[in-house]
Amino acid sequence: MKDLTIAKAAREADVGVETIRFYERRGLIEQPRKPQSSGFRVYSPELVKRIKFIRQAQQIGFSLHEIQELLSLRADPAADCSMVRSQAIAKLEEVKRKIEQLRQIGFALESLIAVCPGRGGLQACTILDTLEPDHGPPPPRIRADGPLPAIPPKRRRQNGKFGTDNRQQRRAT
Amino acid sequence: MKDLTIAKAAREADVGVETIRFYERRGLIEQPRKPQSSGFRVYSPELVKRIKFIRQAQQIGFSLHEIQELLSLRADPAADCSMVRSQAIAKLEEVKRKIEQLRQIGFALESLIAVCPGRGGLQACTILDTLEPDHGPPPPRIRADGPLPAIPPKRRRQNGKFGTDNRQQRRAT
DNA sequence: ATAGGGTCCGTACCCTAGTACGGAGTCAAG
DNA sequence: CTTGACTCCGTACTAGGGTACGGACCCTAT
Numbered sequence: 381m382k383d384l385t386i387a388k389a390a391r392e393a394d395v396g397v398e399t400i401r402f403y404e405r406r407g408l409i410e411q412p413r414k415p416q417s418s419g420f421r422v423y424s425p426e427l428v429k430r431i432k433f434i435r436q437a438q439q440i441g442f443s444l445h446e447i448q449e450l451l452s453l454r455a456d457p458a459a460d461c462s463m464v465r466s467q468a469i470a471k472l473e474e475v476k477r478k479i480e481q482l483r484q485i486g487f488a489l490e491s492l493i494a495v496c497p498g499r500g501g502l503q504a505c506t507i508l509d510t511l512e513p514d515h516g517p518p519p520p521r522i523r524a525d526g527p528l529p530a531i532p533p534k535r536r537r538q539n540g541k542f543g544t545d546n547r548q549q550r551r552a553t
Numbered sequence: 554m555k556d557l558t559i560a561k562a563a564r565e566a567d568v569g570v571e572t573i574r575f576y577e578r579r580g581l582i583e584q585p586r587k588p589q590s591s592g593f594r595v596y597s598p599e600l601v602k603r604i605k606f607i608r609q610a611q612q613i614g615f616s617l618h619e620i621q622e623l624l625s626l627r628a629d630p631a632a633d634c635s636m637v638r639s640q641a642i643a644k645l646e647e648v649k650r651k652i653e654q655l656r657q658i659g660f661a662l663e664s665l666i667a668v669c670p671g672r673g674g675l676q677a678c679t680i681l682d683t684l685e686p687d688h689g690p691p692p693p694r695i696r697a698d699g700p701l702p703a704i705p706p707k708r709r710r711q712n713g714k715f716g717t718d719n720r721q722q723r724r725a726t
Numbered sequence: 727a728t729a730g731g732g733t734c735c736g737t738a739c740c741c742t743a744g745t746a747c748g749g750a751g752t753c754a755a756g
Numbered sequence: 757c758t759t760g761a762c763t764c765c766g767t768a769c770t771a772g773g774g775t776a777c778g779g780a781c782c783c784t785a786t
Contacts, residue, residue: 478613591781
């Protein structure tokens with residue numbers, strides 16, 4: 381595969397042209413210019429791959445900022461490897477948590493589907509029930525293999541008795 | 554556990570008070586009023602659970618709109634069961650896709666961690682490589698026809714050759 | 727009863743992640 | 757050369773998801 385113009389790269393990655401330029405401005409992808417040529421951007425297959433990656437990562441709940449972190453996690457001989465490593469470990473934890481949550485939702489959906497065969501009377505059942513961390517997911521016999529990290533406590537407002545004002549905490553979703 | 558005021562419910566669910574009111578306005582949770590009492594909102598444990606669910610679902614890439622759909626997917630005797638069923642099946646597909654994508658990222662991170670023992674020379678390795686659909690475990694291909702549910706498809710000009718969209722203007726050299 | 731924190735509501739504001747637009751330059755085909 | 761498709765850049769605008777106020781009302785302990 382050869383290099384593409386921005387419109388073709390966009391079509392290939394299933395995004396808009398403007399989105400690519402936006403990612404570029406945000407520093408998620410490098411400026412793909414060939415200095416001596418027309419000034420038009422040229423996209424290598426790798427770059428297109430990177431754009432696809434960004435999309436995928438977004439779909440599973442990473443923000444562009446986090447994606448940037450993911451992308452910069454590369455075993456660069458010049459980089460401080462121990463830092464890369466610990467960041468990678470942290471991200472991996474996050475990924476595992478997300479997977480576990482998705483699995484819970486999946487269980488809930490499955491049991492909902494099972495109980496709802498196409499018509500007629502059925503018992504009450506909301507997905508909420510399957511998600512509660514307190515009383516585990518015992519539904520179908522699908523082995524739950526992990527102790528369920530149960531969502532790390534981010535930083536949270538905890539002014540004991542509202543000593544001052546509880547309004548100015550920043551969240552980073 | 555008994556009912557809580559909004560501030561306590563917020564702390565319990567790890568969100569802001571304003572966020573709860575916001576969800577209420579959006580119709581994600583019902584108005585928890587006791588008509589004859591003070592007018593203050595009161596939150597049952599179930600409601601708090603619901604709020605927690607919303608947060609979790611967001612973290613794994615569902616929009617509030619999708620979460621609303623998920624929440625309304627309940628085996629309600631009054632509901633059209635076949636519709637609930639097919640929606641649940643669709644959501645389940647989506648969940649499985651997300652899990653697969655997360656697994657890919659997880660693999661990538663693991664191999665990055667493995668190759669990066671804490672210091673020193675290491676080979677080049679980006680997460681991108683592990684994510685490529687072409688050489689991994691075959692995730693159900695969803696190219697082309699999947700509207701990529703988690704990201705607002707919005708208006709993407711797909712007009713192959715910009716048939717009618719010519720907003721560019723002739724320049725006189 | 728009164729003080730101080732809690733709550734109410736509406737509106738305004740903010741950040742993220744794009745999208746749209748305008749005016750102009752570039753490229754390839756005819 | 758002329759066209760029409762494509763690109764560039766900068767700026768403005770949007771939608772989604774909250775956050776922040778402000779002014780007023782409510783509750784509980786002292």
